[in-house]
Amino acid sequence: MDSENIRSIKELPSEENMQPGTAACAGCGGLLTLRYCLKALGENIVIVNAAGCFTLLTIYPFSPFRNSWLYTAMACAPAGAQGVRDALDILIKKGKLDPEENLKVVVLAGDGSAYDMALSSTSGAIYRNLDFYYICYDNEAYGNTGFQHSGASPFGSRTGTTPPGEKVPVGSQLQKKNLFDIWNSHKPPYLATVSPAYPVDLMNKFKKAEQFKGPKLFISHIPCPPGWGFDPSQSVKLAKLSVETGLWPLKESIHGEVEHTFVPKKFKPVEDYLKKQERFSHLFKPERQEEALKSIQEMVDDYWRKNKLLP
Amino acid sequence: MAKEMLTGNAAAAWGVRLAEVDYIPAYPITPQTEIIETIAKWISDGEMDAGFVTMDSEHSMVTAAGAASATGARTFTTTSSQGLMYGFEMLFTVAGWRVPLVMVNVSRGLSAPITLGPDHNDILALRDTGFLQIHCETCQEVLDSVLMAYRLAEDDRVLLPLMVNMDGFFLSFTREAVEVPDVEKVRSFLPEYQPEHAFFRAGQPMAQGVAVLGGEFYSYFKYQMHLASQNALEVYREVSDDFERIFGRKYGTIDEYMMEDAEYVLVMTNSFSTLGKAAVKRARENGIKAGLLRPRFLRPFPEADIRNALKGKKAVAVIDQNISVGKGGIIYSEMASCLYNENSRPLMLSFIGGLGGKNISQEEFDLIFEKMIHAEDSGIVGLPHLLYTKKEWEGIKKLKEIAGRQ
Ligand SMILES: Cc1ncc(C[n+]2csc(CCOP(=O)(O)OP(=O)(O)O)c2C)c(N)n1
Ligand code: SF4
Numbered sequence: 081m082d083s084e085n086i087r088s089i090k091e092l093p094s095e096e097n098m099q100p101g102t103a104a105c106a107g108c109g110g111l112l113t114l115r116y117c118l119k120a121l122g123e124n125i126v127i128v129n130a131a132g133c134f135t136l137l138t139i140y141p142f143s144p145f146r147n148s149w150l151y152t153a154m155a156c157a158p159a160g161a162q163g164v165r166d167a168l169d170i171l172i173k174k175g176k177l178d179p180e181e182n183l184k185v186v187v188l189a190g191d192g193s194a195y196d197m198a199l200s201s202t203s204g205a206i207y208r209n210l211d212f213y214y215i216c217y218d219n220e221a222y223g224n225t226g227f228q229h230s231g232a233s234p235f236g237s238r239t240g241t242t243p244p245g246e247k248v249p250v251g252s253q254l255q256k257k258n259l260f261d262i263w264n265s266h267k268p269p270y271l272a273t274v275s276p277a278y279p280v281d282l283m284n285k286f287k288k289a290e291q292f293k294g295p296k297l298f299i300s301h302i303p304c305p306p307g308w309g310f311d312p313s314q315s316v317k318l319a320k321l322s323v324e325t326g327l328w329p330l331k332e333s334i335h336g337e338v339e340h341t342f343v344p345k346k347f348k349p350v351e352d353y354l355k356k357q358e359r360f361s362h363l364f365k366p367e368r369q370e371e372a373l374k375s376i377q378e379m380v381d382d383y384w385r386k387n388k389l390l391p
Numbered sequence: 392m393a394k395e396m397l398t399g400n401a402a403a404a405w406g407v408r409l410a411e412v413d414y415i416p417a418y419p420i421t422p423q424t425e426i427i428e429t430i431a432k433w434i435s436d437g438e439m440d441a442g443f444v445t446m447d448s449e450h451s452m453v454t455a456a457g458a459a460s461a462t463g464a465r466t467f468t469t470t471s472s473q474g475l476m477y478g479f480e481m482l483f484t485v486a487g488w489r490v491p492l493v494m495v496n497v498s499r500g501l502s503a504p505i506t507l508g509p510d511h512n513d514i515l516a517l518r519d520t521g522f523l524q525i526h527c528e529t530c531q532e533v534l535d536s537v538l539m540a541y542r543l544a545e546d547d548r549v550l551l552p553l554m555v556n557m558d559g560f561f562l563s564f565t566r567e568a569v570e571v572p573d574v575e576k577v578r579s580f581l582p583e584y585q586p587e588h589a590f591f592r593a594g595q596p597m598a599q600g601v602a603v604l605g606g607e608f609y610s611y612f613k614y615q616m617h618l619a620s621q622n623a624l625e626v627y628r629e630v631s632d633d634f635e636r637i638f639g640r641k642y643g644t645i646d647e648y649m650m651e652d653a654e655y656v657l658v659m660t661n662s663f664s665t666l667g668k669a670a671v672k673r674a675r676e677n678g679i680k681a682g683l684l685r686p687r688f689l690r691p692f693p694e695a696d697i698r699n700a701l702k703g704k705k706a707v708a709v710i711d712q713n714i715s716v717g718k719g720g721i722i723y724s725e726m727a728s729c730l731y732n733e734n735s736r737p738l739m740l741s742f743i744g745g746l747g748g749k750n751i752s753q754e755e756f757d758l759i760f761e762k763m764i765h766a767e768d769s770g771i772v773g774l775p776h777l778l779y780t781k782k783e784w785e786g787i788k789k790l791k792e793i794a795g796r797q
Contacts, residue, residue, distance in 0.1 A: 143598045153480055162446070164459065164461075164591060174440065176413075180594075
C-alpha cells in the first residue's frame with residue numbers, strides 16, 4: 081500500500097477484498113469496518129477469527145474473502161495468530177516456504193472476546209511483541225448469542241442480561257471497560273480506535289501502522305442494528321454520532337504515547353446519540369432518569385477535560 | 392548403538408529433537424516441565440533448529456500449536472493434568488482441523504484434591520476428542536512412540552492429532568537405558584512433513600475450521616474423523632513394521648506378556664504394567680497361568696487385537712488407574728463392550744487401583760488373581776473393586792483423626 085495519507089473517501093482503494101452476501105445483519109457496522117480494513121490490508125492476509133457474529137462469515141463451502149481464514153475459539157484468536165505467525169516465520173527461515181508466500185496475520189474478534197475471555201491471550205500476544213494486526217469490532221455486547229452484557233457494555237444500556245426493571249431501572253450498572261488503556265499499558269508499537277463512519281481516518285491509521293513490526297491494534301466502535309435497536313439505514317449516522325458526542329474518541333498511540341486524531345469542534349450532547357437507540361429507551365420513558373443521563377454526559381465531559389481537549 | 396540413561400521426559404524431548412520438529416509452543420506444569428526445559432536449552436545452544444514460545448496458558452498453547460500445524464509446520468507441545476483440562480476446548484477444535492499435531496501428556500491425577508501423583512483421568516477425558524492415544528510403559532517406548540506418532544498422524548489416510556502418554560514421576564522422572572537413534576536413520580523412517588491439506592500461503596488462500604449449517608454436514612465431518620481414526624490401525628501396521636525394520640524394536644497396538652497359554656489375564660496400561668508383569672511372574676511361580684495385556688493404543692481402540700488376544704481365556708481383571716465416578720473403570724467399560732458380542736468370552740472383573748500414584752501391592756495382586764479364580768469357579772462377578780490395603784486404611788484414619796473427623 082502507498083504510504084501517503086489519503087484525504088478523502090474518493091481515494092480509498094477501489095478493490096473489494098470481501099464480497100457481499102454474508103450472513104451478517106443488514107447495516108452491521110462491524111462488517112463495514114471490516115470491509116475498510118480489508119481494503120487497507122490487501123488480500124495477502126490470514127484472518128484468525130474468534131467466536132462471535134463473524135464466525136458465520138464463512139460457512140462451508142462458502143467464504144466471502146479472497147484471503148485465508150482460520151476460525152479458532154472465543155478465548156484464543158491471538159494465540160492462533162501466534163501459531164500461524166511463528167509457523168510462517170520458521171518455515172521461511174528453514175527454506176520450506178517461499179518468502180513470496182508470506183502473509184500478514186490478522187485477528188478478528190468481537191468485544192466479548194477482546195474485552196473479556198481473550199484478555200489473557202491478547203495480553204500475551206502483545207507482550208511477546210507478536211507481529212500481527214488485531215481488529216476488535218465493538219458492538220458493546222455478546223452479539224452472536226443475542227446481545228448479552230459484556231465488559232464493553234456501557235452504563236445505562238439494556239442487554240439480555242441487564243434488563244431494566246423496577247429494582248434496577250438503569251439496566252447495566254457497570255461502566256464500560258477501557259480496553260484502549262489496558263492494551264496501551266503494554267506500550268504496543270501501534271494502537272488506534274477507529275469508526276466505520278470515518279473511513280479516511282481508518283485508512284490512514286492502517287497506513288501508519290504498516291511501518292511497525294509488532295502488534296498493530298484497532299478497536300472499532302460499531303453500531304449493531306438488532307442489538308442497539310435502530311433501523312439499519314441509520315448505522316453510519318450512529319457511528320458518527322458516537323464520535324461527535326465524544327463518546328468514542330478517535331485516537332492512536334505509538335509505543336504508549338496517545339494522540340487524538342479527531343476532536344469535534346463542538347460536542348453534541350450524548351442524548352442525541354442515546355435517544356436514537358432502543359437499548360437506552362428506558363432512560364427516557366416512562367420517565368427521564370435524570371441522574372443516569374447526567375452521569376453519562378459527565379463521564380464524557382470528564383474524559384475530554386482530562387485530555388485538555390474540551391472546547 | 393550406545394544407550395544413554397534418560398528419564399521419560401528426556402526421552403520425549405529426544406523424540407521431538409530427532410523428529411526435527413519446527414515449532415514448540417509451551418507452558419510449564421509438573422511433572423512435564425523437564426521436557427520443555429530440555430528442548431528450550433537445545434534451541435538456545437543451537438543444537439535444535441525450531442521456534443519455541445512460552446504461551447500464556449495451555450488453552451493458548453494448544454491453539455498456537457494447532458494453528459502452526461494448520462500452517463504446515465511440524466509442531467509439538469506437551470502438558471499434564473490441569474493443563475490438559477485447561478486446553479480441553481481446543482483439543483476438540485484442533486482434532487477437527489485434521490492437523491497432525493503430536494503432544495505428550497505426562498499423566499497426573501486431577502484436582503480436587505490436588506496431587507502430583509499419576510493416574511489416567513486426565514488423558515482418558517480426551518478419548519472422544521479425535522486425538523489418537525498411545526500409552527507407554529518404558530522410556531524407550533516414549534521416544535520411539537513420538538517418532539511413530541508423527542509418521543502415523545501425518546499419513547494422509549489419518550491426519551489426526553496424536554497424544555503420547557506417560558506416567559508422571561514413575562516414568563517422567565525415572566532413568567532407564569534408552570537407545571537414542573541416529574538422526575539419518577530417523578529421517579529414513581520419518582521424512583520431512585509435506586502438508587497437502589493444511590497450510591496458509593499467499594498463492595493459495597484457504598479457509599480452515601469454518602462453520603457448517605446443518606447436522607447432516609456436521610455429521611459428515613465427524614464420521615470422517617472416526618473413519619480416519621479406524622484407518623490408523625491399518626496404517627499403524629505399516630508404521631510399526633517399518634519401525635522394526637529400521638530400528639529393530641517392535642510395538643504392536645497391544646503389548647502381550649506371557650499371554651500365549653495364559654488363563655487369567657491382567658489388563659493394565661502405562662508404567663504400572665511393570666508391576667503387573669512382576670505379579671504375573673510371581674503368579675506363574677505359584678502355578679497360576681497368568682498373563683498381562685497392555686493396550687498401547689486407546690484411540691483408536693484396538694478391538695480386533697484385543698478380542699484375538701483374549702480368545703479362550705478364563706478370566707480377565709481390568710485394573711483401571713482412573714475412576715469414572717458413578718460408573719467405575721473407564722477401560723473396563725471399553726473392554727467389556729469390545730467383547731460383548733463374542734460367542735464365548737472370559738469373565739471380566741473390574742478393579743480400580745493406582746489413583747494419584749497409589750501403589751498396587753503384592754497382596755493386592757494376589758487378591759486380584761484369587762478373585763479371578765473364584766469368579767471362574769462360581770461364575771459370579773462382583774461389583775468394581777476399589778483397591779485399598781489395610782495399612783493404607785490405617786494411614787488415612789490417622790490423618791482424619793488429626794483433622795478432627797473420626
Ligand atoms: C467458550 C465459549 N463460551 C461461550 C460461547 C458462546 N458464544 C459464541 S459467540 C459469543 C458472543 C461473542 O461476543 P463478541 O465477542 O462480542 O462478538 P459478537 O458476537 O458480538 O460478534 C458467545 C458468548 C463460545 N462460543 N465459547
Ligand atoms: S448482531 Fe450486530 S454485530 Fe452481529 S452481525 Fe448483526 S449487526 Fe453485526
